[in-house]
Structures are given as structure tokens and as C-alpha cells.
Amino acid sequence: MQNIVVFGASGQLGQCLKKVSAEKNISSIIFPPETEANILDTDAISKVFEQYKPAYVINCAAYTAVDKAEDDVEMARKINKTGAANLAQACKQYNAVLVHTSTDFVFKGDKPYPLIETDAADPISVYGLTKLEGEQDVVGILPQHFIIRTSWLYSEYGNNFVKTMLKLGAERDELKIIADQVGTPTYAIDLAAAILDIITSGSEEFGIYHYSNEGVTSWYDFAKGIFDLSATQVKAYPIRTSEYPTRATRPAFSVMDKAKIKTTFNIQIPYWRDSLITCLERLSPPAP
Numbered sequence: 001m002q003n004i005v006v007f008g009a010s011g012q013l014g015q016c017l018k019k020v021s022a023e024k025n026i027s028s029i030i031f032p033p034e035t036e037a038n039i040l041d042t043d044a045i046s047k048v049f050e051q052y053k054p055a056y057v058i059n060c061a062a063y064t065a066v067d068k069a070e071d072d073v074e075m076a077r078k079i080n081k082t083g084a085a086n087l088a089q090a091c092k093q094y095n096a097v098l099v100h101t102s103t104d105f106v107f108k109g110d111k112p113y114p115l116i117e118t119d120a121a122d123p124i125s126v127y128g129l130t131k132l133e134g135e136q137d138v139v140g141i142l143p144q145h146f147i148i149r150t151s152w153l154y155s156e157y158g159n160n161f162v163k164t165m166l167k168l169g170a171e172r173d174e175l176k177i178i179a180d181q182v183g184t185p186t187y188a189i190d191l192a193a194a195i196l197d198i199i200t201s202g203s204e205e206f207g208i209y210h211y212s213n214e215g216v217t218s219w220y221d222f223a224k225g226i227f228d229l230s231a232t233q234v235k236a237y238p239i240r241t242s243e244y245p246t247r248a249t250r251p252a253f254s255v256m257d258k259a260k261i262k263t264t265f266n267i268q269i270p271y272w273r274d275s276l277i278t279c280l281e282r283l284s285p286p287a288p
């Protein structure tokens with residue numbers, strides 16, 4: 001198998017790719033540390049390409065602090081747009097395919113139906129805008145791309161909503177959670193497996209794809225699922241977005257349609273609650 005190089009290897013999705021590739025016995029995948037693989041440093045990128053000669057590059061590197069990005073526009077744009085463009089340029093020069101990850105936050109969230117890849121993107125946050133700019137640069141520079149938009153990522157690695165809810169649920173008597181933002185959680189282990197399946201298929205059906213787990217929920221119902229399945233004794237109250245002010249505005253509805261990725265690559269996608277159960281078991285295995 002030809003080499004695969006992962007940028008942003010120490011992040012949540014990077015760590016899931018490490019776990020899943022080991023399980024799938026894929027040994028030709030390299031996870032250079034961010035210190036050697038800074039996507040803003042074009043010399044460092046060239047060195048990585050010269051050393052490993054990848055046929056595929058997976059870009060998991062991103063500025064993902066959604067609220068912070070509103071006041072840190074320059075850095076968010078550097079990482080999410082310029083960094084993505086740098087990788088696309090290098091892939092073009094060295095003849096590699098780029099698997100680039102993006103987000104449901106490229107959508108405004110005002111359409112109450114599952115979004116397809118050709119629906120108009122109209123982001124309402126700096127994070128969403130800079131991720132869209134990164135997508136557009138990749139498309140403009142490199143035809144050999146798979147851009148995978150995903151949503152509400154969680155796993156046993158890194159920082160995410162599931163781990164935040166488990167922590168806050170253990171510390172507090174009650175929590176108020178937004179119930180009028182609707183989307184679909186994605187277990188990052190499932191996404192990692194899908195990305196590796198696409199690469200190992202050798203497919204050249206390049207383009208933009210949507211991937212989340214199956215189903216639809218709100219942050220409140222997601223939290224309720226986390227508390228019920230982990231027997232966390234906290235009172236959870238559903239609230240409106242207006243009752244939980246945040247620096248960034250988030251889409252009210254960002255459920256994505258996965259028909260394209262399922263039919264193109266023959267991928268089976270687990271239902272969000274089933275994957276949540278798997279993740280919670282791995283975070284806290286049941287007593288023997």
C-alpha cells in the first residue's frame with residue numbers, strides 16, 4: 001500500500017485515525033508530530049513530502065475553537081484556509097490525493113431539511129467561513145481531493161461535547177442545554193474508518209462528501225443520551241439558543257444528507273446513539 005501522511009495527527013480525528021489504522025493493519029500511514037508538520041510552514045511540508053512520498057494526505061489540522069475564532073480571525077483563517085491551500089499545493093506538486101476535513105458549520109442553518117453537498121454554503125461564524133474558504137482553495141488548486149464535511153465530532157480523544165457533558169454532569173446538580181440547535185453527532189472513530197475505507201478503495205470519485213452518523217438530534221437530546229447511558233445523575237433542562245449566549249452564532253439546523261458518500265463508496269453508517277454507546281463503554285468500561 002502507498003504511503004498516507006496525516007497532518008494534525010495529535011488532534012481528536014488524528015488520534016482516531018491512529019487507532020483505526022492499527023486495527024485495520026494499515027502500516028503505511030505516518031503521523032508526523034505537529035512540530036515537524038506545521039501546515040503554515042511550506043518548507044516543513046515539503047520536507048514531509050520528500051521524506052514520505054505520500055500517495056494520500058489526510059488534513060485533520062484545523063482551528064476548531066468556534067467562539068475564540070470570532071476574535072482571532074487572522075489565525076483561524078491562516079490555519080483553516082492558508083494551511084489547507086498549502087497542503088493542496090504540495091499535493092499538486094508531488095502528485096498526491098488530499099483528503100481534507102470540513103464542517104457542517106459552512107451552512108447557515110436556516111433550511112429545515114438534510115443538506116446535500118451542492119446546497120449553498122453561507123457560514124454565520126468565523127470558524128465556518130474560514131473552513132469554507134479552505135474548501136474553496138482546495139477545490140481551486142487540486143482536482144484530486146476528497147473534502148469530507150462532518151459534524152459534532154466526539155470520541156474518547158481530545159476535547160468534545162461528550163467529555164464536557166460527562167465532566168459537568170459529575171460536578172453539577174443541573175445543566176441547561178440548547179434544544180433548538182439540531183444536527184447529528186459523529187463518532188470520530190466511525191469517520192476515521194470511513195476515510196480509510198475511501199482511501200483503500202482507490203476510488204477516483206473526487207469531490208465534496210457529507211459524513212456524520214445517522215439520525216437527527218439536538219444538543220439537549222444528545223446530552224440527555226449521554227447522561228442516561230452513563231447513569232449520570234444530573235438534571236438536564238432544555239433551553240433556547242437565546243438563553244445560552246455565545247460569542248459565535250451556530251447553525252440552527254445542520255443535518256447533512258449522507259446519500260452521496262454511502263452510495264459512492266458503499267459505506268454503512270452507524271446510528272448516532274449506537275456509536276455513542278460504544279464510545280461511552282470505551283470511556284468507562286462496565287465493571288466485570
Ligand SMILES: NC(=O)C1=CN([C@@H]2O[C@H](COP(=O)(O)OP(=O)(O)OC[C@H]3O[C@@H](n4cnc5c(N)ncnc54)[C@H](OP(=O)(O)O)[C@@H]3O)[C@@H](O)[C@H]2O)C=CC1
Binds near residue numbers: 062104150
Ligand atoms: N471537533 C468537531 O466537533 C468537528 C471538527 N470538524 C473538522 O474535523 C477536523 C478534525 O477536527 P478535530 O480532530 O476534532 O480537531 P482538533 O482541534 O482536535 O485537532 C486539530 C489539530 O490540528 C492541529 N493544528 C492546529 N494548527 C496546526 C498547524 N498550523 N499545523 C499542524 N497542525 C495544526 C492542532 O494542534 P494544537 O492542538 O497543537 O493546536 C490539533 O492537534 C477539522 O478539520 C475540523 O474542522 C468538523 C466538524 C466537527
Ligand SMILES: Cc1cn([C@H]2C[C@H](O)[C@@H](COP(=O)(O)OP(=O)(O)O[C@H]3O[C@@H](C)C(=O)[C@@H](O)[C@H]3O)O2)c(=O)[nH]c1=O
Binds near residue numbers: 175
Ligand atoms: C457546555 C454547554 C454547551 N451548550 C451548547 C453550546 C453549543 O450550542 C453546543 C455545543 O457546544 P460546544 O462548544 O461543545 O460545541 P461546538 O464547539 O460548537 O461544536 C462544533 O465544533 C466545530 C469544530 C464543528 O465543526 C461543529 O460541527 C460542532 O461540533 O452546546 C449548552 O447549551 N450548555 C452547556 O452547558
